Amino acid sequence: xxxxxxxxxxxxxxxxxxxxxxxxxxxxxxxxxxxxxxxxxxxxxxxxxxxxxxxxxxxxxxxxxxxxxxxxxxxxxxxxxxxxxxxxxxxxxxxxxxxxxxxxxxxxxxxxxxxxxxxxxxxxxxxxxxxxxxxxxxxxxxxxxxxxxxxxxxxxxxxxxxxxxxxxxxxxxxxxxxxxxxxxxxxxxxxxxxxxxxxxxxxxxxxxxxxxxxxxxxxxxxxxxxxxxxxxxxxxxxxxxxxxxxxxxxxxxxxxxxxxxxxxxxxxxxxxxxxxxxxxxxxxxxxxxxxxxxxxxxxxxxxxxxxxxxxxxxxxxxxxxxxxxxxxxxxxxxxxxxxxxxxxxxxxxxxxxxxxxxxxxxxxxxxxxxxxxxxxxxxxxxxxxxxxxxxxxxxxxxxxxxxxxxxxxxxxxxxxxxxxxxxxxxxxxxxxxxxxxxxxxxxxxxxxxxxxxxxxxxxxxxxxxxxxxxxxxxxxxxxxxxxxxxxxxxxxxxxxxxxxxxxxxxxxxxxxxxxxxxxxxxxxxxxxxxxxxxxxxxxxxxxxxxxxxxxxxxxxxxxxxxxxxxxxxxxxxxxxxxxxxxxxxxxxxxxxxxxxxxxxxx
Numbered sequence: 053x054x055x056x057x058x059x060x061x062x063x064x065x066x067x068x069x070x071x072x073x074x075x076x077x078x079x080x081x082x083x084x085x086x087x088x089x090x091x092x093x094x095x096x097x098x099x100x101x102x103x104x105x106x107x108x109x110x111x112x113x114x115x116x117x118x119x120x121x122x123x124x125x126x127x128x129x130x131x132x133x134x135x136x137x138x139x140x141x142x143x144x145x146x147x148x149x150x151x152x153x154x155x156x157x158x159x160x161x162x163x164x165x166x167x168x169x170x171x172x173x174x175x176x177x178x179x180x181x182x183x184x185x186x187x188x189x190x191x192x193x194x195x196x197x198x199x200x201x202x203x204x205x206x207x208x209x210x211x212x213x214x215x216x217x218x219x220x221x222x223x224x225x226x227x228x229x230x231x232x233x234x235x236x237x238x239x240x241x242x243x244x245x246x247x248x249x250x251x252x253x254x255x256x257x258x259x260x261x262x263x264x265x266x267x268x269x270x271x272x273x274x275x276x277x278x279x280x281x282x283x284x285x286x287x288x289x290x291x292x293x294x295x296x297x298x299x300x301x302x303x304x305x306x307x308x309x310x311x312x313x314x315x316x317x318x319x320x321x322x323x324x325x326x327x328x329x330x331x332x333x334x335x336x337x338x339x340x341x342x343x344x345x346x347x348x349x350x351x352x353x354x355x356x357x358x359x360x361x362x363x364x365x366x367x368x369x370x371x372x373x374x375x376x377x378x379x380x381x382x383x384x385x386x387x388x389x390x391x392x393x394x395x396x397x398x399x400x401x402x403x404x405x406x407x408x409x410x411x412x413x414x415x416x417x418x419x420x421x422x423x424x425x426x427x428x429x430x431x432x433x434x435x436x437x438x439x440x441x442x443x444x445x446x447x448x449x450x451x452x453x454x455x456x457x458x459x460x461x462x463x464x465x466x467x468x469x470x471x472x473x474x475x476x477x478x479x480x481x482x483x484x485x486x487x488x489x490x491x492x493x494x495x496x497x498x499x500x501x502x503x504x505x506x507x508x509x510x511x512x513x514x515x516x517x518x519x520x521x522x523x524x525x526x527x528x529x530x531x532x533x534x535x536x537x538x539x540x541x542x543x544x545x546x547x548x549x550x551x552x553x554x555x556x557x558x559x560x561x562x563x564x565x566x567x568x569x570x571x572x573x574x575x576x577x578x579x580x581x582x583x584x585x586x587x588x589x590x591x592x593x594x595x596x597x598x599x600x601x602x603x604x605x606x607x608x609x610x611x612x613x614x615x616x617x618x619x620x621x622x623x624x625x626x627x628x629x630x631x632x633x634x635x636x637x638x639x640x641x642x643x644x645x646x647x648x649x650x651x652x653x654x
Contacts (some may be wrong), residue, residue: 207576208596210606214614220642231638236319237651244326248279248333264350272338273408274429277401279331281433286323288440289529295320296532302540308622312646315537315623321653325374332367339364353411359404366397376652380630384487398441401434444528448484455520458581461508461574462551463517465524468501474562475555476530478504484525487512492533492555494587495562505580507551534625534650535559541622542566545615547608547636549573552627553580553588560591567591568615572598572606608632609639616645623648 220227255275259267285291299317302310339360345351373379373389409424418424425431454466465480472478472493479488489512491504508514535555538544543566548556550573560567569592576597577585588595596615598606612624626636626649633649640647 206597207599207602209603210598210611211614214607214610215617217610217613217639218643221644222642227642231642235651236316237322237653240319240322241326241329244282244323245330248275248327248330251275252333252337264345264348266341266344269338269341269345269408270428270430272334272341273404274433276331276334276338277430277433277437279327279334281437283324283327283331284437284440286320286327289444289531292320293529293532296536300536300539304540304542311540312623315540315646315648317537318534318648319651321651325653328374329371332371335364335367351411353407356404356407356411359400359407363397363400363404366393366400369393370397379652387487395441398434398438401430402438405430405434447529448525448527450523450525453522453524455516455522456503457517457520458505458584459579460517461579463506463520464503464581464584465506465516465520466496466501466503471495471499472502472530475533475536475559477533477555478526478530479528480504480524480526482521482524484527488527489513490531492535492558493530494554494558497561505551505554505557505584507579509551533558534648535627537648538567538623538625539563539565543619543621544568545570545612545619545621545624547612547624547626547628549608549628549632553584555627557584557587557591561587564591568619568621569595570598570608570611570615571595572600572608574601575599608636612636612640612647613643613645616640622646625649 222230255267255271259265295317299314302314304311342351342357342360346353346357369389370393373386379386405425405428406421409428410421412418413421413424419427451467451469454468456464456466458464467478472495474495476493477490478493479490481488491506493502493504495502506513506516508517533555535546535558538546538559545568546556546559547570549571553571553573556569556571559565560569569588571588573579576599585597588597596611600606608626608628612626615621616624623646624636624640626633626647628636628649630650630652637647637649
């Protein structure tokens with residue numbers, strides 16, 4: 053008795069298919085009358101999945117489908133268009149044309165070319181569409197695009213024939229001093245300290261014969277307060293943004309030498325440190341004068357003495373914890389000391405001014421307390437310091453966040469609470485009194501939102517990736533970053549690693565300018581996702597993206613120089629970890645090539 057056999061899955065073997073056969077098969081999938089055409093008898097179009105044969109005893113038996121080739125193949129191509137075939141991942145006529153020089157098909161090729169025919173034979177084209185495709189305009193869920201079909205980005209292999217780096221300029225000793233100990237930051241620091249030192253010496257010389265000995269205590273206190281004010285102002289958000297706005301207005305027709313110098317604006321931290329150290333020196337002199345007067349019995353104010361020594365201890369602790377090596381080792385401690393010691397110092401300064409003014413008003417024939425306070429220069433300076441200390445915290449608020457986990461190494465955090473300009477850094481925190489972290493913002497194409505890229509660089513960033521938060525604290529206003537100075541150059545090269553691509557995209561997405569981009573990172577697509585890759589490609593279609601997992605860590609100095617020469621750029625900007633940034637900037641500047649990158653206090 054005849055028995056109906058159930059179709060069984062196939063096992064494909066490697067067979068030979070010539071190019072004309074493959075092209076005919078692809079045409080058959082597209083042609084509306086494909087089922088009316090007779091297939092070539094010698095074409096291995098499909099393996100029959102159900103084949104009945106008559107055995108010697110007259111019963112129907114099932115043979116091994118892989119041993120049989122049939123030529124009578126019919127399927128339902130009417131609903132199978134080229135677009136749908138491509139969406140399903142099947143090759144089309146164009147695919148076969150591109151591979152027409154190949155005379156044999158591998159197992160993978162066979163699966164792609166023959167499997168669609170067999171599957172359609174078994175379940176029909178409609179079932180394929182329902183089970184594997186989405187409506188037009190939608191992407192398949194959990195679908196990872198094939199990099200070979202992206203919009204332009206590609207992983208680069210570092211070229212082997214890189215141009216030879218030029219010889220470093222100057223002698224080794226002078227070169228080391230100039231680029232390590234006499235940078236723009238150190239120069240600004242030295243100018244502030246030397247200027248205060250000159251004033252310090254002049255004031256002592258002018259009052260060396262005074263009675264009691266030494267300069268007026270009020271003048272010394274005012275000098276200390278003035279340096280504290282300068283240290284505060286150079287770090288204030290509005291002041292920083294204003295300085296960048298002024299410097300970025302430099303016309304392109306200015307000499308390149310001038311534009312190279314003004315691009316070092318981000319070294320303004322030297323003013324902050326120089327004035328803070330000078331303020332401490334002035335306060336040491338104030339403490340010494342007060343102590344001398346108290347010891348001689350000329351100034352019997354134990355309250356003033358106690359507050360003076362507490363303030364001196366706070367000044368010294370702030371300076372000590374701000375030393376670069378300690379700051380790197382324990383950044384959280386530095387930040388806590390800087391913040392809380394600063395707040396306490398401002399409060400104690402107010403108490404000190406009031407006590408000193410009260411003691412002066414108690415003397416016979418002296419003015420009232422109110423007049424003494426208002427006439428004191430330290431009062432007005434301290435008023436401005438207090439205002440700028442409180443101002444950022446008046447803008448403290450918690451905002452909604454929309455995390456997008458890119459991988460176990462990076463996360464992209466989206467915000468919609470405000471519009472934001474290009475190349476601005478935003479400080480966020482999950483505990484506003486503990487620690488703050490600044491990240492470069494990337495404006496969204498709609499102009500109504502922005503995002504930050506956070507990569508695993510420590511305990512706090514790791515926590516944000518593993519346990520994404522949906523709200524963060526923000527304070528103050530966004531601050532302009534180093535890359536903003538790139539606009540003073542006609543063409544630049546940008547070198548970045550890892551999540552440094554965030555500041556770069558912040559610049560190029562919102563403020564395009566002629567540039568070449570070099571990005572070195574482990575597994576870029578896997579770590580940062582398709583959207584970031586496409587944004588990078590859009591910013592610079594010729595971006596050199598290096599996967600360090602595949603090709604190892606390249607010589608970034610040599611590659612940066614290669615792009616600098618190739619593109620005829622005016623400057624190189626590097627956004628990376630502190631060690632590599634210093635290496636690239638020094639490696640280029642020591643050869644006379646202008647290079648810029650964030651420093652530890654920028």
